[in-house]
Amino acid sequence: MRLFSATIATETWTFSPMATTLADYKEGVFLRPGEHPDDAPRMCTAPLFVARQRAKAEGFTLIEGSCFAASPSGTTNRADYETMRDEILAQCKAAMPLDGVLLGLHGAMVAHGYDDVEGDVIERVRAIVGPKCVIGVELDPHCHLTVKRVKLSDVVILYKEFPHTDVVERAEEVLDIVLRTIRGKVKPVMSMFDCRQIASYPTTLPLMRAFVDKVKAMEGKDGILSISIGHCFPYADVPELGGRILVVMDKDKAKGDALARAIGEEFISMRGKTMPQYLGVDEGIGAALEFNDAPVVMADPADNAGGGAPSDNTTILRRLIDRKVERACLGPIWDPIAVKLCFAAGEGAEFDLRFGGKIATTSGPPVDARVKVVGLKRDCWQSFGPTQVPLGDCAAIRMGGIEVVLITLRTQALDHGEFLEVLTVPIAEALAMTRDGRITDVKSIVGLYWAELVLR
Numbered sequence: 001m002r003l004f005s006a007t008i009a010t011e012t013w014t015f016s017p018m019a020t021t022l023a024d025y026k027e028g029v030f031l032r033p034g035e036h037p038d039d040a041p042r043m044c045t046a047p048l049f050v051a052r053q054r055a056k057a058e059g060f061t062l063i064e065g066s067c068f069a070a071s072p073s074g075t076t077n078r079a080d081y082e083t084m085r086d087e088i089l090a091q092c093k094a095a096m097p098l099d100g101v102l103l104g105l106h107g108a109m110v111a112h113g114y115d116d117v118e119g120d121v122i123e124r125v126r127a128i129v130g131p132k133c134v135i136g137v138e139l140d141p142h143c144h145l146t147v148k149r150v151k152l153s154d155v156v157i158l159y160k161e162f163p164h165t166d167v168v169e170r171a172e173e174v175l176d177i178v179l180r181t182i183r184g185k186v187k188p189v190m191s192m193f194d195c196r197q198i199a200s201y202p203t204t205l206p207l208m209r210a211f212v213d214k215v216k217a218m219e220g221k222d223g224i225l226s227i228s229i230g231h232c233f234p235y236a237d238v239p240e241l242g243g244r245i246l247v248v249m250d251k252d253k254a255k256g257d258a259l260a261r262a263i264g265e266e267f268i269s270m271r272g273k274t275m276p277q278y279l280g281v282d283e284g285i286g287a288a289l290e291f292n293d294a295p296v297v298m299a300d301p302a303d304n305a306g307g308g309a310p311s312d313n314t315t316i317l318r319r320l321i322d323r324k325v326e327r328a329c330l331g332p333i334w335d336p337i338a339v340k341l342c343f344a345a346g347e348g349a350e351f352d353l354r355f356g357g358k359i360a361t362t363s364g365p366p367v368d369a370r371v372k373v374v375g376l377k378r379d380c381w382q383s384f385g386p387t388q389v390p391l392g393d394c395a396a397i398r399m400g401g402i403e404v405v406l407i408t409l410r411t412q413a414l415d416h417g418e419f420l421e422v423l424t425v426p427i428a429e430a431l432a433m434t435r436d437g438r439i440t441d442v443k444s445i446v447g448l449y450w451a452e453l454v455l456r
């Protein structure tokens with residue numbers, strides 16, 4: 001038995017003009033056959049990782065293809081995508097004859113000229129391996145679950161947990177079902193139901209937790225091989241964006257269709273109830289100002305470099321300035337040119353600086369302000385669990401009662417290290433008191449030290 005595995009993955013924020021290029025994949029995951037480390041899977045490479053571990057015991061030969069994955073950003077450069085894709089396709093062709101293919105994809109990758117990258121990859125792999133070869137695919141639930149990719153593969157399984165803590169378990173399931181299919185023990189058929197909704201579904205909140213647990217309990221019984229809940233990736237402009245339910249059933253398509261519809265209708269009935277309470281910008285600032293004895297952290301989930309956004313949006317900052325908020329700090333804003341200007345001016349300098357709001361209309365207009373440079377530090381880093389994430393040179397600037405951290409290397413706020421590094425002491429200490437652990441999946445942090453504001 002011969003299986004081939006490869007990865008091509010990123011999550012594309014299509015509203016950004018910053019194309020993702022080969023250089024970004026080289027910064028992320030860029031592993032040629034045999035180069036994948038043995039310690040743990042990398043971004044979207046779990047199918048290859050688990051197949052390598054199990055090949056011997058399960059009696060198959062794994063032919064390893066390349067693994068390419070980049071952190072979320074704008075649409076991938078067309079020639080760069082085709083280069084990576086064609087490398088994988090050539091490896092797949094050379095690996096023939098194959099009984100199975102395992103693809104570790106993300107599912108929300110867009111390249112210039114390709115709205116459905118994963119559909120394109122699967123279509124070309126299918127053309128090489130033929131109709132009998134079993135194609136198994138693992139995707140992130142923040143994907144565009146297109147009709148094309150489901151039609152051209154045999155088994156598609158999405159992570160169930162958000163935050164994504166079950167990437168390896170789902171890859172094990174993809175491999176299990178692919179092996180059972182090759183051995184003739186099951187004959188998977190897939191049914192999809194389009195819920196036509198866009199929302200966020202953290203599985204840490206009670207309603208979604210119960211829904212996922214219920215769906216999991218149904219798997220492995222009555223011919224149900226797998227059930228996936230497609231959340232959708234909202235920050236993209238592609239035709240098939242939306243929440244979809246995918247059922248993988250043994251043989252019985254009609255039963256799978258009915259089940260996908262029933263689960264989909266339940267998912268629709270949860271509409272509007274699965275998200276944490278999000279406030280608008282002014283509402284959020286107002287709520288923060290009402291606290292009278294504690295620092296408050298506001299997080300902006302949309303202009304999030306971790307989801308592909310530029311991270312130079314100025315909306316919250318402009319409202320803080322307009323409302324003359326005191327004792328606030330905000331960051332990071334990605335603006336390497338403004339950082340250079342601050343270093344050139346030097347610590348303590350006061351000058352007119354234009355910063356932020358550069359990358360797209362979605363970034364808002366830049367801020368023009370008389371600023372004071374209150375902190376400068378070369379080569380800053382922040383912690384993300386055990387890993388260190390570079391921020392490059394950082395500058396802290398002050399205008400009125402607000403301090404802003406400008407960074408050189410685009411990234412989201414993962415902990416408060418950057419504030420402690422460059423801000424003036426009172427605000428940084430106030431913010432430090434608010435956090436023991438890291439802050440994930442947010443871009444901006446605004447700390448408001450209301451006690452001092454009252455005293456003014």
Ligand SMILES: [Zn+2]
Nearest residue numbers: 140141142164
């Ligand atoms: Zn995701």
